[in-house]
Amino acid sequence: MANKINLSADVIIVGSGPGGATVAKYLADSGKKILLFERGRDHRNKWYYGTYPGAMLYSEKMSLLFTKEGLNIIAPNMLGGATSMFAGCAAPPPSWLKDKYGLDLDKEVAETVQQLNIQPLAEKFRGKASTRIAESAGKLGYDWYAQPKFMTPARTKKGEHQFKCGASCMLGCACGAKWNAAEWVDDAVASQVNLRTRANISKVLIQNGTVTGVEGHLQGKKFTAEADTVILSAGGLGSPRILQRSGFKDAGVGMTMDTTVMVYGFTKYSGTGMEPPMTWSWENDDAGYMLSTLTDPWLLYPLVAIRKGIGPAIRWLQWHKMLGIMIKLKDDVAGGVFPDGSISKPLTKGDEESLKHAENICHKILLEAGAKKETIFMTPQRGTHPSGTVRVGELLDKNLQTSIKGLYVCDASVFPESLDRPTVLTIIGLGKRLAKHLLAMD
Numbered sequence: 137m138a139n140k141i142n143l144s145a146d147v148i149i150v151g152s153g154p155g156g157a158t159v160a161k162y163l164a165d166s167g168k169k170i171l172l173f174e175r176g177r178d179h180r181n182k183w184y185y186g187t188y189p190g191a192m193l194y195s196e197k198m199s200l201l202f203t204k205e206g207l208n209i210i211a212p213n214m215l216g217g218a219t220s221m222f223a224g225c226a227a228p229p230p231s232w233l234k235d236k237y238g239l240d241l242d243k244e245v246a247e248t249v250q251q252l253n254i255q256p257l258a259e260k261f262r263g264k265a266s267t268r269i270a271e272s273a274g275k276l277g278y279d280w281y282a283q284p285k286f287m288t289p290a291r292t293k294k295g296e297h298q299f300k301c302g303a304s305c306m307l308g309c310a311c312g313a314k315w316n317a318a319e320w321v322d323d324a325v326a327s328q329v330n331l332r333t334r335a336n337i338s339k340v341l342i343q344n345g346t347v348t349g350v351e352g353h354l355q356g357k358k359f360t361a362e363a364d365t366v367i368l369s370a371g372g373l374g375s376p377r378i379l380q381r382s383g384f385k386d387a388g389v390g391m392t393m394d395t396t397v398m399v400y401g402f403t404k405y406s407g408t409g410m411e412p413p414m415t416w417s418w419e420n421d422d423a424g425y426m427l428s429t430l431t432d433p434w435l436l437y438p439l440v441a442i443r444k445g446i447g448p449a450i451r452w453l454q455w456h457k458m459l460g461i462m463i464k465l466k467d468d469v470a471g472g473v474f475p476d477g478s479i480s481k482p483l484t485k486g487d488e489e490s491l492k493h494a495e496n497i498c499h500k501i502l503l504e505a506g507a508k509k510e511t512i513f514m515t516p517q518r519g520t521h522p523s524g525t526v527r528v529g530e531l532l533d534k535n536l537q538t539s540i541k542g543l544y545v546c547d548a549s550v551f552p553e554s555l556d557r558p559t560v561l562t563i564i565g566l567g568k569r570l571a572k573h574l575l576a577m578d
């Protein structure tokens with residue numbers, strides 16, 4: 137066909153979030169010809185990176201992506217994937233991933249912790265209000281911990297004293313303190329990985345039970361690329377969509393989301409909004425949720441609060457005096473990502489019980505931390521971790537291979553259950569493990 141581009145490689149990787157970037161970096165020196173396709177662009181050094189218009193520009197549907205139930209999902213569409221907008225938190229994989237599903241990531245994760253200097257922020261950077269929440273929780277018997285971070289204040293462009301990270305750093309880290317998977321793409325490109333941005337992959341090509349390549353649009357033009365190994369790392373929404381278009385009827389049926397809400401309360405003191413996000417956390421594994429300190433960015437707050445009425449919305453004026461606790465639920469596999477483009481994530485009865493439990497605890501902690509009782513409210517649910525849509529044990533084997541030879545998935549979609557904690561360190565562990573597996577097959 138005229139104008140059709142044809143490319144070829146030994147390995148094709150689709151998506152440049154932590155899954156794709158890790159596999160690309162760790163296969164880069166193998167001598168294999170590698171093509172890395174990313175549908176978005178690299179926005180890191182643009183003036184708008186880290187601003188509100190920027191965040192709309194580089195998120196799917198300009199940040200207005202909703203499930204059928206009304207959960208807002210922020211799905212970044214750019215080099216580095218969601219690590220371009222993440223809160224920089226790191227959590228080791230839950231033990232059940234190894235015990236129940238045989239995914240042992242201990243070595244890969246321990247190595248990454250050293251490599252990226254993952255540790256909690258120094259006390260002086262954790263924020264007064266956030267620390268007050270953690271201390272108040274401690275008085276009530278809930279032992280919060282300083283959250284390990286992919287965040288190194290000394291990396292700030294003009295030095296540590298310029299590190300002024302507030303909630304707005306989730307629009308994109310303009311100061312440079314946070315690690316971003318795009319940095320590992322840079323490393324891969326320096327080792328001859330062929331990166332193509334604005335490359336939207338629509339489907340995988342398969343012949344006689346073996347993968348042969350991918351098809352899509354490269355900068356608006358239709359193209360195909362051939363390879364006998366294809367790794368889908370297009371994220372919890374992107375990978376099932378590609379698989380569905382390639383004939384996998386069960387991809388995207390059921391999903392996890394670590395469904396998230398915020399509980400807010402106003403004080404006379406300074407609030408959590410101007411402080412780095414999620415500096416203190418607590419996990420309640422028995423009841424199935426995680427709590428962490430966080431306030432929505434200033435301009436986002438009224439859009440979230442108005443859905444709870446005029447009272448919460450009007451407190452926008454006192455945003456800087458607001459205390460925020462985020463709840464992340466270990467939600468059940470439910471709903472899904474469907475071929476018509478819709479997404480559904482209903483709460484099950486069990487999810488509702490966990491949420492009620494978590495809300496009560498947040499209420500108590502906020503009161504103890506000095507919030508006025510009548511101002512405490514919980515926001516509508518949202519989805520920050522679309523995942524569990526191509527689950528290990530169902531659509532993938534332990535090596536992350538599908539039923540098609542040479543076709544792998546490596547991203548948040550492979551989680552067999554809700555992680556209910558920051559995902560990125562686990563995804564990096566999976567990416568390193570998959571790269572080792574592929575190299576061992578040579």
Ligand SMILES: Cc1cc2nc3c(=O)[nH]c(=O)nc-3n(C[C@H](O)[C@H](O)[C@H](O)COP(=O)(O)OP(=O)(O)OC[C@H]3O[C@@H](n4cnc5c(N)ncnc54)[C@H](O)[C@@H]3O)c2cc1C
Nearest residue numbers: 151153155217218223224225337371374547548558559560
């Ligand atoms: C606001 C926010 C805060 C968060 N905070 C944290 C945190 O503090 N710690 C943590 O661990 N996690 C956090 N997360 C979650 C975490 O960032 C994601 O779970 C993680 O990045 C998922 O990695 P991934 O590799 O699965 O995919 P993604 O990061 O989603 O990357 C997928 C990539 O694939 C590309 N893509 C999609 N479809 C196609 C296609 N058809 N063709 C080509 N390319 C395609 C996308 O553009 C994207 O770049 C946060 C998420 C959000 C939204």
